[in-house]
Amino acid sequence: xxxxxxxxxxxxxxxxxxxxxxxxxxxxxxxxxxxxxxxxxxxxxxxxxxxxxxxxxxxxxxxxxxxxxxxxxxxxxxxxxxxxxxxxxxxxxxxxxxxxxxxxxxxxxxxxxxxxxxxxxxxxxxxxxxxxxxxxxxxxxxxxxxxxxxxxxxxxxxxxxxxxxxxxxxxxxxxxxxxxxxxxxxxxxxxxxxxxxxxxxxxxxxxxxxxxxxxxxxxxxxxxxxxxxxxxxxxxxxxxxxxxxxxxxxxxxxxxxxxxxxxxxxxxxxxxxxxxxxxxxxxxxxxxxxxxxxxxxxxxxxxxxxxxxxxxxxxxxxxxxxxxxxxxxxx
Ligand SMILES: Cc1cc2nc3c(=O)[nH]c(=O)nc-3n(C[C@H](O)[C@H](O)[C@H](O)COP(=O)(O)OP(=O)(O)OC[C@H]3O[C@@H](n4cnc5c(N)ncnc54)[C@H](O)[C@@H]3O)c2cc1C
Numbered sequence: 001x002x003x004x005x006x007x008x009x010x011x012x013x014x015x016x017x018x019x020x021x022x023x024x025x026x027x028x029x030x031x032x033x034x035x036x037x038x039x040x041x042x043x044x045x046x047x048x049x050x051x052x053x054x055x056x057x058x059x060x061x062x063x064x065x066x067x068x069x070x071x072x073x074x075x076x077x078x079x080x081x082x083x084x085x086x087x088x089x090x091x092x093x094x095x096x097x098x099x100x101x102x103x104x105x106x107x108x109x110x111x112x113x114x115x116x117x118x119x120x121x122x123x124x125x126x127x128x129x130x131x132x133x134x135x136x137x138x139x140x141x142x143x144x145x146x147x148x149x150x151x152x153x154x155x156x157x158x159x160x161x162x163x164x165x166x167x168x169x170x171x172x173x174x175x176x177x178x179x180x181x182x183x184x185x186x187x188x189x190x191x192x193x194x195x196x197x198x199x200x201x202x203x204x205x206x207x208x209x210x211x212x213x214x215x216x217x218x219x220x221x222x223x224x225x226x227x228x229x230x231x232x233x234x235x236x237x238x239x240x241x242x243x244x245x246x247x248x249x250x251x252x253x254x255x256x257x258x259x260x261x262x263x264x265x266x267x268x269x270x271x272x273x274x275x276x277x278x279x280x281x282x283x284x285x286x287x288x289x290x291x292x293x294x295x296x297x298x299x300x301x302x303x304x305x306x307x308x309x310x311x312x313x314x315x316x317x318x319x320x321x322x323x324x325x326x327x328x329x330x331x
Pocket of ligand 1: 190194
């Protein structure tokens with residue numbers, strides 16, 4: 001095997017070094033990511049990539065290094081946004097002006113088929129299918145307004161992505177790769193009321209163009225003891241994690257019995273009507289090497305976070321993710 005050569009990009013930040021370094025430190029704290037300080041500069045490690053600030057006279061050099069060209073684009077976009085929000089511009093040596101935003105793959109709809117009573121499965125086909133569902137389980141589906149030709153987000157001269165706005169604004173829900181091969185990706189949509197995504201799934205036809213961006217989000221947590229809790233929206237992610245983990249795993253799913261599909265025959269899976277009650281009643285394991293993963297309505301995720309902290313789990317021992325709904329509304 002040949003070693004993977006990192007992709008790189010450089011730029012100049014017109015700023016006194018103190019201000020730029022303080023902005024990067026604050027962002028690393030906010031994102032809870034690693035920061036390494038050396039005599040020459042300050043490096044933030046994120047997404048398997050790095051962003052380094054190197055004071056250079058009256059300016060600051062910025063260096064990006066990433067395992068994929070896509071991640072260089074993502075870093076350029078986020079760094080430009082971050083520093084511009086503090087009034088500091090970056091002059092990048094190279095920007096792919098006019099290109100589709102990094103990570104966006106334009107695919108073709110193969111079909112939409114019923115999977116269980118409340119889920120449909122969508123298959124998309126395209127050259128970039130293989131990179132989805134690798135390292136991260138999720139992606140964003142970009143849905144143009146009905147009746148309008150899609151306007152896809154593209155890279156501007158400053159390195160930032162320009163997203164279509166107004167009448168052309170895209171709906172951008174997050175979904176999970178349920179299955180895939182070299183040239184196709186499947187995902188499962190839970191059918192619920194007032195859903196632009198369900199409306200899209202009802203009216204798309206084989207051959208229609210579809211944009212997906214990613215991959216992004218988490219992967220299966222590595223822990224000897226893994227406990228998974230989720231509603232219908234988390235069912236595809238839990239199914240993937242059950243297939244990926246080698247640990248002692250148990251899962252609780254809040255969904256109708258007939259929507260469990262193949263998981264109904266998995267002895268590690270229990271169905272429930274109340275995820276928070278299931279969480280309170282479950283044996284969450286003991287010791288350091290355990291992880292509790294919870295995803296569902298935002299309010300339920302917030303309550304789960306509180307009860308896991310009260311149960312003594314550390315921040316690294318649990319995930320409590322809002323998969324839908326507003327944080328301050330009632331579940
Ligand atoms: C990391 C991640 C992975 C996800 N994976 C999947 C997946 O694989 N499959 C899947 O089906 N969903 C998944 N979801 C959830 C999905 O993104 C949301 O349900 C999203 O709101 C769907 O967009 P929409 O167009 O249907 O509705 P939106 O336009 O977002 O919302 C429209 C209305 O529908 C309501 N709504 C949204 N979701 C639900 C629901 N589940 N039940 C009842 N009402 C709802 C909203 O509160 C709002 O009132 C995932 C979410 C995240 C964060």
